[in-house]
Amino acid sequence: MEVTIRRATADDVELLSKRFDAYRVFFGQDSDVPLAQEFLGDRLRNSESVIFCALTPDERCVGFAQLYPSFSSVSAKRTWILNDLFVSEPFRGMGIGARLLAEIRAFGEATRAKSILIETKASNTGAQKLYESHGYQKVTERFFYERENQRTS
Numbered sequence: 001m002e003v004t005i006r007r008a009t010a011d012d013v014e015l016l017s018k019r020f021d022a023y024r025v026f027f028g029q030d031s032d033v034p035l036a037q038e039f040l041g042d043r044l045r046n047s048e049s050v051i052f053c054a055l056t057p058d059e060r061c062v063g064f065a066q067l068y069p070s071f072s073s074v075s076a077k078r079t080w081i082l083n084d085l086f087v088s089e090p091f092r093g094m095g096i097g098a099r100l101l102a103e104i105r106a107f108g109e110a111t112r113a114k115s116i117l118i119e120t121k122a123s124n125t126g127a128q129k130l131y132e133s134h135g136y137q138k139v140t141e142r143f144f145y146e147r148e149n150q151r152t153s
Contacts, residue, residue, distance in 0.1 A: 001094050003062065005103045008051040010044040012061075013037055016053055019061045023086040050080075052103050054087070054096045063087035065100040067107070070117070077114035080104075085118075085127070101134045119144065 008016055014037065021036040043049040043066075054063035066084040071077070082104060087096045108116045118136060120127045132138070 001056070001091065001096075003054045003056055003094075003096055003099065005052055005054055005099050007107075008044065008053050008064070010041060012051075012053060013041045013044065015055075015059070015061050016040055016051065016064055019053075019064055019086065019088065020084075022088065023064075023084060026086065049083075050107065052100055052107075054091075054100060062091040063096045063100060065104055067104065067116070072114050075114050078111060080108055080111070080113050080116045082116055082118045097130050098134065101130070105134070 017033055017037040017040060020040055021031055021033045024036065025031050040051070044051065048068070050067045050069075052065045052067075053061050056062055063086060064084070065082060065086075067080045068083050070079045070081050072079050085097060085100060087100075104116060116136075118131055120131070128138075
């Protein structure tokens with residue numbers, strides 16, 4: 001399938017929101033398209049994330065990847081956190097995820113980032129295979145910790 005990968009702007013929020021909502025549902029959240037629109041709109045308008053979208057020739061969004069900026073204090077360089085990568089079920093296995101990763105790699109190089117970091121569930125073996133086939137390596141000598149706040153609203 002022919003797709004175009006391009007960086008999203010705030011004008012693309014409506015185009016992306018249904019796909020972002022499907023991504024959240026995939027991870028066990030209730031569907032809430034207005035929430036998806038608000039969240040993505042805030043990220044893009046405030047330059048808090050970079051989103052690449054995969055578009056069909058008729059401008060349907062069939063996948064996306066969202067990066068958040070971070071920094072490495074030790075190396076004194078920028079890093080990017082690939083927080084979200086999603087391709088709609090009917091379009092999986094067509095190389096769209098690989099194309100998104102290639103675009104992210106080029107973007108990381110263009111922004112002179114030290115690295116691109118990815119977190120995925122241990123059970124998400126499909127994503128792990130994709131990442132590893134593109135040169136990402138599992139970091140086993142570090143641990144990732146999380147403490148959820150009691151109040152998030």
